[in-house]
Amino acid sequence: MDTGTHLVMGLALGGLATLDPVVAGSAATATSVMVGTIVGSQAPDVDTVLKLKNNAVYIRNHRGITHSIPAVLLWPIAITAVIYPFFPEANLLHLWLWTFLAVFLHVFVDIFNAYGTQALRPFSSKWIALGVINTFDPYIFGLHVLGIIIWMLGGHPGYTFLTLYIILVFYYFVRFFTQRKVMKEVRALIPNATDIIISPTMKFHQWRIAVMNNNQFFVGRAHNNDVTIIDQFNRVKVPSSPVIAAAKKDENLSAFLSFSPVYRWEVDEYDNYYEVKFIDLRYRSKDHYPFVAVVQLDQELNIVTSYTGWIFSEEKLRKKLEIIPN
Structure with a gap:
């Protein structure tokens, strides 16, 4: 609390x-x-x-x-x-x-x-x-x-x-009874789900939902037991590439992975650096996933800067990455 x-x-x-x-x-x-x-x-x-x-x-x-x-x-x-x-x-x-x-x-x-x-x-x-x-x-x-x-x-x-x-x-x-009813609706909607995470909100009848099966992630919400799937992503295994391996040595990303049970990942390559981003799917809010971990690495795969935490705009994320010391 x-x-x-x-x-x-x-x-x-x-x-x-x-x-x-x-x-x-x-x-x-x-x-x-x-x-x-x-x-x-x-x-x-x-x-x-x-x-x-x-x-x-x-x-x-x-x-x-x-x-x-x-x-x-x-x-x-x-x-x-x-x-x-x-x-x-x-x-x-x-x-x-x-x-x-x-x-x-x-x-x-x-x-x-x-x-x-x-x-x-x-x-x-x-x-x-x-x-x-x-x-x-x-x-x-x-x-x-x-x-x-x-x-x-x-x-x-x-x-x-x-x-x-x-x-x-x-x-x-x-609250337990209400959550069980939402769980039942989710299982009916996604019968092959392997993991279901239902999180409460401050509103009594609204819940956040993150679901996994063997091939996909589903993100949704429930209102009065009516479940709606909002986003759907293919579940792609995190590769064992040199870039990912180097990024995982960062304390921010390591902390994120120790805490988050359901996430998607992205790797982007720019002119002079790589950016690895992991996005927690449990906390979708206003079309945004605010809990992230981001690591930037140079061409030699040295960690340049990183951040993990709650961030609600791309602009603020860029500022966080700028002010964190190398």
């Missing part, structure tokens, strides 16, 4: 904690738990700072080790150890329990996005991405904001957020 949603979830857990008699009976415990749930709800995304280094490092590592099983266990211990000295009268066990719940819930809800997490590390490096909830879901965020407003107006925070989470459990089941 996005940072704002994780923040309101941390506040909501702090309110829910008032149903815990130990928390409700101690001002120090209640305050420390609120701090713990807010910090715990944000902690796994500390790896966002990797974006300051470059997109390649960010793509390869975001929601990786910081969302792993060891991290879920260690974050609450570290956060509790920092908070507790400021609230020595707080109940240490309950501070840790509610902080742990905040960290666990952060990682758990991220699994439902299309981006996913490596939540099973170190046992598996596989990305778990169920693709039923958009990274920013206005209904989830809005319900949390509504709950916070009710709390501010004098409503009981515990019962308010307990009701909210019961509603959200039902909402998640509805």
Whole structure:
């Protein structure tokens, strides 16, 4: 989920904690738990700072080790150890329990996005991405904001957020059911599909679709379970040419390939350089595929410049390639 949603979830857990008699009976415990749930709800995304280094490092590592099983266990211990000295009268066990719940819930809800997490590390490096909830879901965020407003107006925070989470459990089941219906329609339309990726959008009834069979890629969308195929490409195996082999040594392209499960590729030769482009097919938006990796190489196949990330126009892509140092 996005940072704002994780923040309101941390506040909501702090309110829910008032149903815990130990928390409700101690001002120090209640305050420390609120701090713990807010910090715990944000902690796994500390790896966002990797974006300051470059997109390649960010793509390869975001929601990786910081969302792993060891991290879920260690974050609450570290956060509790920092908070507790400021609230020595707080109940240490309950501070840790509610902080742990905040960290666990952060990682758990991220699994439902299309981006996913490596939540099973170190046992598996596989990305778990169920693709039923958009990274920013206005209904989830809005319900949390509504709950916070009710709390501010004098409503009981515990019962308010307990009701909210019961509603959200039902909402998640509805999203799963809706995605399954879209999946069924896609299979009926493309019966020989080998891989189907259905990604949510911010609109409840709209989904992005990327499909592969042995020979083709299909890109489409679904609205109210009505599936429309928008683009269709022949599936051409990436060749083992010297140009491609040299481009794959680039960290930007390597990061892209470690993350993207469905893409097409292009190789263009110009007067004094080659350009290799890989295009992720999952995120089509306004007739454009914004998530790409591009590598430019000279005639001796030395990497000159490269870029990976989200780009929404050819002009901006050219500017990115110009400003990246050789």
